[in-house]
Amino acid sequence: MTTQRAEAAPGPAIDIRFGQVGLIQVLIWTTDPGAILDELTGRVATAPKFFQRTAVSIDLGPLGREPSVQEMQGVLDAVRRAGMCPVGLASGAAVAQALSEPLDLPLLPPFREFHPPAEAGARARRETPRPQPQPEDGTLAQLHAHPVRSGQRVYARGRDLVVTAMVGAGAELIADGCVHVYGALRGRAVAGARGETGARVFCQDFHAELVSIAGVFRVFETLPPELAGKPVQAWLDGDALRFERLGA
Amino acid sequence: MTEIIVVTSGKGGVGKTTTSASMACGLARRGKRVAVIDFDIGLRNLDLIMGCERRVVYDFVNVINGDCTLKQALIKDKRLETLHVLAASQTRDKDALTEDGVRRVLDELIADAFDYIICDSPAGIEKGAHLAMYFADRAVVVVNPEISSVRDSDRILGLLASKTHRAANGNGGVKEHLLLTRYNPRRVANGEMLSVEDVKEILGLDVIGVVPESPDVLAASNAGVPVILSDTSDAAVAYHDAVARLLGEELPLRFLDEPKRGFFARMFGG
Numbered sequence: 235m236t237t238q239r240a241e242a243a244p245g246p247a248i249d250i251r252f253g254q255v256g257l258i259q260v261l262i263w264t265t266d267p268g269a270i271l272d273e274l275t276g277r278v279a280t281a282p283k284f285f286q287r288t289a290v291s292i293d294l295g296p297l298g299r300e301p302s303v304q305e306m307q308g309v310l311d312a313v314r315r316a317g318m319c320p321v322g323l324a325s326g327a328a329v330a331q332a333l334s335e336p337l338d339l340p341l342l343p344p345f346r347e348f349h350p351p352a353e354a355g356a357r358a359r360r361e362t363p364r365p366q367p368q369p370e371d372g373t374l375a376q377l378h379a380h381p382v383r384s385g386q387r388v389y390a391r392g393r394d395l396v397v398t399a400m401v402g403a404g405a406e407l408i409a410d411g412c413v414h415v416y417g418a419l420r421g422r423a424v425a426g427a428r429g430e431t432g433a434r435v436f437c438q439d440f441h442a443e444l445v446s447i448a449g450v451f452r453v454f455e456t457l458p459p460e461l462a463g464k465p466v467q468a469w470l471d472g473d474a475l476r477f478e479r480l481g482a
Numbered sequence: 483m484t485e486i487i488v489v490t491s492g493k494g495g496v497g498k499t500t501t502s503a504s505m506a507c508g509l510a511r512r513g514k515r516v517a518v519i520d521f522d523i524g525l526r527n528l529d530l531i532m533g534c535e536r537r538v539v540y541d542f543v544n545v546i547n548g549d550c551t552l553k554q555a556l557i558k559d560k561r562l563e564t565l566h567v568l569a570a571s572q573t574r575d576k577d578a579l580t581e582d583g584v585r586r587v588l589d590e591l592i593a594d595a596f597d598y599i600i601c602d603s604p605a606g607i608e609k610g611a612h613l614a615m616y617f618a619d620r621a622v623v624v625v626n627p628e629i630s631s632v633r634d635s636d637r638i639l640g641l642l643a644s645k646t647h648r649a650a651n652g653n654g655g656v657k658e659h660l661l662l663t664r665y666n667p668r669r670v671a672n673g674e675m676l677s678v679e680d681v682k683e684i685l686g687l688d689v690i691g692v693v694p695e696s697p698d699v700l701a702a703s704n705a706g707v708p709v710i711l712s713d714t715s716d717a718a719v720a721y722h723d724a725v726a727r728l729l730g731e732e733l734p735l736r737f738l739d740e741p742k743r744g745f746f747a748r749m750f751g752g
Contacts, residue, residue: 381639384633386643
C-alpha cells in the first residue's frame with residue numbers, strides 16, 4: 235500500500251545529494267595476495283564486527299608502480315576474502331586510471347598523497363582513514379569575525395578559515411585548508427582536516443592548546459616561551475610539525 | 483520599551499543572585515519598573531537575598547502552569563515600590579520550565595510596561611540557564627577573577643552568541659557585559675588573582691563593573707537586604723556604578739587598586 239502510494243506520487247523519482255561518509259583506506263605495499271590476506275585477516279580478527287562487509291578503498295600509493303589487472307584481481311580477491319568490500323581505487327598518480335575500467339571500480343581521491351615514510355613509526359599514523367579534500371570552485375576563505383568561545387567549533391569545509399577575533403581556551407577551529415587567527419589563539423587549531431599536508435596555521439597571539447595539520451598534532455601543556463604570545467606559524471615538514479615566530 | 487537582562491556566569495557561586503538583586507534594586511531606585519525573576523528552579527535563593535522569602539505564596543512555575551495569575555505571584559518589594567520579585571519554585575525541578583511558558587510570562591511583563599526584566603540564571607549550561615538567557619536583550623556575565631570562572635564565562639558567552647532568540651533571529655545578538663565580583667586588588671598585586679585587564683583580554687569584552695571583595699556582601703545576604711542598599715559599602719558603590727554604566731553613563735572603574743595607591747592616578751595616567 236505504502237509502496238503504491240509512493241510510486242504514484244508526483245515529483246522526482248530520485249534525489250541526488252552530496253554527502254560524505256568515512257571510508258577505510260587499505261594502503262597496499264605489495265600485490266602478493268597471500269601476504270595481504272594474512273595481514274588483513276589478522277587485523278580483521280582484532281575487530282571482526284567493525285571490518286565485516288566494510289566498504290574500503292584500495293590505495294595503490296605505497297606500491298610505487300603500476301600493477302597489472304591480473305595482480306589487482308588477486309589483491310581484490312584477498313580483500314574480499316578477508317570480509318571487506320572494495321568500492322574504489324585510490325592513487326596519487328594516474329596509474330589507477332588504466333585499472334579502473336577493467337576492474338569495474340571507480341577512482342577515488344587518495345587520503346593524502348603518499349610519501350615513503352622517513353621512519354618506521356610514521357606508518358601507523360598514516361592509516362587514519364580520511365578522504366582527500368575535494369577541490370571546490372570559487373571558494374574564498376571562510377571569515378569568522380566574532381570571538382570563538384570555549385566550547386564553540388568553527389569548521390571551514392574545503393577552504394581556509396580566517397578568524398578576526400579571539401579564540402578562547404576550549405574552542406576549536408577546523409579547516410580543510412589553512413587556519414588564520416588575527417587575535418589570540420587559546421584554543422585548538424586544526425588545519426588540513428582532510429589530509430592537506432600543505433595547510434598551515436597562522437596566528438597573531440599564540441597560546442594554543444593544540445595545533446594539528448593533516449592529522450599530525452602537538453599538544454601544548456606548557457607553551458614554549460619563544461612562542462607564547464607571539465605571532466606564530468605552524469606547518470608540516472615531512473612528518474614533523476614545525477613552529478616559527480612570524481616576522482622574527 | 484522593556485529590556486530583558488540575563489545575569490549569568492556558567493560557574494556557580496560567583497555572585498549571580500547577589501548581582502541580580504543589587505542591579506534590580508539599583509534600577510528601581512532610579513525610578514525604573516523592574517521585575518526580577520529567579521530561574522533557579524529547585525534551588526530558590528533570590529527571595530532570600532531580597533528578604534521576601536516569607537511572602538512567597540505562588541512562584542514562577544505556578545504561573546507557567548496556570549495555577550495562579552502573574553499578578554498574584556509577583557511580590558512587591560517593601561523598600562522600593564517599582565521593584566517586583568518572581569520567586570523560583572523550590573519543590574520542582576528545571577524541567578518544569580518550558581520555552582513557551584517562559585515566553586508567556588515575559589510577554590505579560592512586557593505588556594504590563596515593565597522597564598527592565600532581570601533574569602537570574604542558575605549555574606550550569608542546562609535548561610534553566612538556557613531559558614534564562616534565551617529571550618534576553620542584554621547579558622551581564624558575572625565573573626570572578628580566577629581561571630575556571632573565566633573559562634566558564636567564555637563558554638556562556640559562546641552560548642549567548644548562538645543559542646538565544648536574538649542570535650537565532652539575527653537581531654544583532656545579545657549585548658554582553660562583564661561584571662567582576664570578589665575583586666581583591668591586594669591579591670591581584672600578589673599574582674594570586676587575575677587582574678581586570680587579564681579578564682578583559684581573555685574574554686575580549688568591556689567591563690561594566692568591578693565589585694570588590696567585601697564582608698558586607700555576606701552580611702547583606704544574611705540580612706535579606708541587597709548589598710547595593712547598604713550605602714556605605716564599597717560593594718554598594720560599585721553596584722551603583724555598574725547600574726549607571728548599564729544605563730549608558732560613562733564612569734571610571736573604582737576599587738582596582740588598594741586604597742592607598744590612588745586609583746585615579748592609574749585610571750587617568752594610563
